[in-house]
Amino acid sequence: MKLFSSNAGYFFKEVKTMIRLNLFSNSLTIFSTGLIFFILAMIISGWWVSSHVVNVVQGEAEINVYLDEEILNNNTGVSQMVESIKGIEGVQAARVVDQDEAYNRMVEILGKEASVLNKFDDNPFSSFVELKIDLQEIDPVLEKLTHMMGVEHVRDNREVLERLRNIAEALRVVGILVVAAVGISTLVIISHIIRLGISNNKEQIYTLRLLGAPELFIAFPFLLEGLLLTIGGGILAVSLATFSISYLYAQMAGPLPFIPLPPLKELVSGMGIVVMSLSAVLGFVGSLLGLVSVRNN
Amino acid sequence: MIKAKGVSLRFPNGTIAINNIDLQVEPGDMVYVTGPSGSGKTSLLKLFMGIEYPTIGSLEVLGQQMDKGQTSRIRQLRTSIGPVFQEFKLIKGRTVAENVMLGMRFLDLSQDQLKENAHDALAKVGLEHKASSLVENLSWGESQRVAIARAVARKPLLILADEPTGNLDKDNAINILELFKSFIDQKTSVIITTHATHLIDAEKHCKLIQMNKGSLSWERLG
Ligand SMILES: Nc1ncnc2c1ncn2[C@@H]1O[C@H](COP(=O)(O)OP(=O)(O)OP(=O)(O)O)[C@@H](O)[C@H]1O
Numbered sequence: 429m430k431l432f433s434s435n436a437g438y439f440f441k442e443v444k445t446m447i448r449l450n451l452f453s454n455s456l457t458i459f460s461t462g463l464i465f466f467i468l469a470m471i472i473s474g475w476w477v478s479s480h481v482v483n484v485v486q487g488e489a490e491i492n493v494y495l496d497e498e499i500l501n502n503n504t505g506v507s508q509m510v511e512s513i514k515g516i517e518g519v520q521a522a523r524v525v526d527q528d529e530a531y532n533r534m535v536e537i538l539g540k541e542a543s544v545l546n547k548f549d550d551n552p553f554s555s556f557v558e559l560k561i562d563l564q565e566i567d568p569v570l571e572k573l574t575h576m577m578g579v580e581h582v583r584d585n586r587e588v589l590e591r592l593r594n595i596a597e598a599l600r601v602v603g604i605l606v607v608a609a610v611g612i613s614t615l616v617i618i619s620h621i622i623r624l625g626i627s628n629n630k631e632q633i634y635t636l637r638l639l640g641a642p643e644l645f646i647a648f649p650f651l652l653e654g655l656l657l658t659i660g661g662g663i664l665a666v667s668l669a670t671f672s673i674s675y676l677y678a679q680m681a682g683p684l685p686f687i688p689l690p691p692l693k694e695l696v697s698g699m700g701i702v703v704m705s706l707s708a709v710l711g712f713v714g715s716l717l718g719l720v721s722v723r724n725n
Numbered sequence: 726m727i728k729a730k731g732v733s734l735r736f737p738n739g740t741i742a743i744n745n746i747d748l749q750v751e752p753g754d755m756v757y758v759t760g761p762s763g764s765g766k767t768s769l770l771k772l773f774m775g776i777e778y779p780t781i782g783s784l785e786v787l788g789q790q791m792d793k794g795q796t797s798r799i800r801q802l803r804t805s806i807g808p809v810f811q812e813f814k815l816i817k818g819r820t821v822a823e824n825v826m827l828g829m830r831f832l833d834l835s836q837d838q839l840k841e842n843a844h845d846a847l848a849k850v851g852l853e854h855k856a857s858s859l860v861e862n863l864s865w866g867e868s869q870r871v872a873i874a875r876a877v878a879r880k881p882l883l884i885l886a887d888e889p890t891g892n893l894d895k896d897n898a899i900n901i902l903e904l905f906k907s908f909i910d911q912k913t914s915v916i917i918t919t920h921a922t923h924l925i926d927a928e929k930h931c932k933l934i935q936m937n938k939g940s941l942s943w944e945r946l947g
C-alpha cells in the first residue's frame with residue numbers, strides 16, 4: 429500500500445505525461461466515451477421517469493363509477509349505491525365526487541388552460557363515485573360493478589397503466605441493450621488506448637523491469653490513465669445529460685403538467701451516480717483488459 | 726555474492742556469447758571485465774541481472790539461483806542491483822532528477838530519503854545543476870553520469886556497470902571510478918566492463934577479468 433500512497437504524486441504526473449504525449453488520441457477517447465455515456469444517461473433517465481410514472485399511476489389505481497341519471501337525481505339512491513359498492517369485496521373506500529368537485533379537479537389539471545371551461549354554460553361534468561380498491565382485486569371488482577343495477581358505466585385507468593407499463597418495459601429492455609453496448613464499446617476503446625500507451629512506453633516499461641520495479645507499480649499509471657479517461661467521459665456525459673434533462677423538464681412543465689415526473693434533482697443526481705460509477709468500473713476493467721492483452725502477447 | 730559454475734550462454738541464433746566460465750565474486754570485490762568488442766562482456770552482465778539465463782551451468786547471484794522459473798524472485802533481486810547500461814536506458818520526457826528517483830520509487834524509502842539520495846548521487850557525478858533538465862537534452866557523457874547516479878542512488882549490494890566511463894573525459898572517468906570504489910568499503914561488489922585498461926592500471930585493489938570469444942581468464946587477482 430505504501431508503494432501507492434507515497435507515489436501518488438508520481439503516478440498522476442506519469443498519467444499527465446502520457447496524456448500530454450498522446451493528447452489527440454486521449455482527447456478523442458474522452459470525447460467518444462462521453463458521447464456513449466451521454467446516450468446511456470438519457471436512456472437511464474427515460475427508464476427512470478417512465479417507471480416512476482408507472483409507480484405513481486399504479487398507486488392511484490382509480491376506478492370511477494358513473495351512475496344512471498335516475499339515481500343521480502335521487503339523493504338517497506346515491507348513498508344507497510355507495511353503500512352497496514362499499515359492500516363489494518376488495519373495495520376499500522367509496523365516496524361521491526359531486527359536480528362541483530369534478531369541475532374543480534379539471535380546473536386544477538388544466539391550470540393555465542382552464543379558461544376553456546368557461547365556454548360551457550353549465551357544468552359539463554356529472555358526479556360519480558370514486559373507489560379505492562385492492563389492486564389484486566381489480567378484475568372481480570370491475571366485473572361486479574359493471575353488472576350492478578344503476579351503474580351507467582365504469583371507468584378505470586388500466587389501459588393507460590398498461591400502455592405506460594409497456595413503455596417502461598421497452599425502455600428497460602433498450603436500457604439493458606444500451607448498457608451492454610456501452611459497456612462493450614467502452615471496454616474496447618479504453619483497452620485499445622491503454623495498449624497504445626503501453627506500446628508507446630515499451631522501452632520505459634522494460635527499463636523499469638530491469639530496475640526491479642514490481643509489475644503493479646509499472647501497470648498502475650496505465651490503470652489510472654484509463655480510469656481518468658472514462659471518468660472524464662462520464663463527467664462530460666453527465667453535464668450534457670443534466671443540461672438536456674433540465675431543458676426537457678422545462679419544456680414539459682407547460683403542456684403536460686399532470687404527468688407525475690420525478691423531482692429533477694433526484695433524477696439528475698441518480699443518473700449522475702449511475703453513469704459515474706459505471707464509467708469508473710468500465711475504465712478500470714478496460715485498462716485491465718488492455719494490460720492483460722499486452723501481457724499475453 | 727556471485728557464483729558461476731560451468732556457465733555458458735548460447736543465443737537462439739547459435740552465437741555462443743559465454744563459453745563455460747567459472748567465477749566467484751565476493752562482497753566488497755571490485756572486478757574489471759575487459760576484452761575486445763563482441764567478447765561477451767555485456768552478455769556476462771546480462772546473466773548476472775537475469776536478462777539472460779545460462780543455457781548450461783549454474784549461476785547464483787546474491788543467493789538467488791538464476792533460472793527461468795524464478796522471474797518474480799529475480800525481479801525482486803534486481804532491486805538490490807545498481808545497473809548502468811551500455812546504452813543508459815534513461816526515461817525520456819522526464820527530468821534528470823526524476824530519472825534518478827524513479828530507480829528508487831519502489832524501494833522501501835521515504836520521500837525525503839528518496840530526494841536526498843538522488844541529490845547526493847547527482848552531486849557525486851557532478852550533475853546537480855542539471856537536476857531539472859530533461860534527459861533528452863543532455864550530452865552523452867552527461868547521460869552516462871545520470872545513469873550512474875541512478876544506479877548508485879539506490880545504494881545497491883551489487884553494482885553492474887557496462888562501459889560506465891566510455892563517454893567520459895579522463896577527469897570524469899577517474900571521478901566515477903572513485904565513486905564506485907567508495908562503495909566497496911560498504912561491502913558492495915562492483916563489476917565494471919571497460920576498454921579503458923589504462924585507467925585500471927592505476928587501481929591496486931581490484932580483480933581483472935579478460936574476456937575472449939566468450940571465455941574468461943583472470944588476469945590479476947587483487
Ligand atoms: N540477443 C542476441 N542474439 C544473438 N547474438 C547476440 C545477442 N546479443 C549479443 N549477441 C552476440 O554475442 C556476442 C557477445 O556480445 P556482447 O554484447 O556480450 O559483447 P561485448 O563484449 O559487450 O561487446 P562490446 O564491447 O562491443 O560492448 C556478440 O557476438 C554478439 O553479436
Ligand SMILES: [Mg+2]
Nearest residue numbers: 766767811887
Ligand atoms: Mg557490451
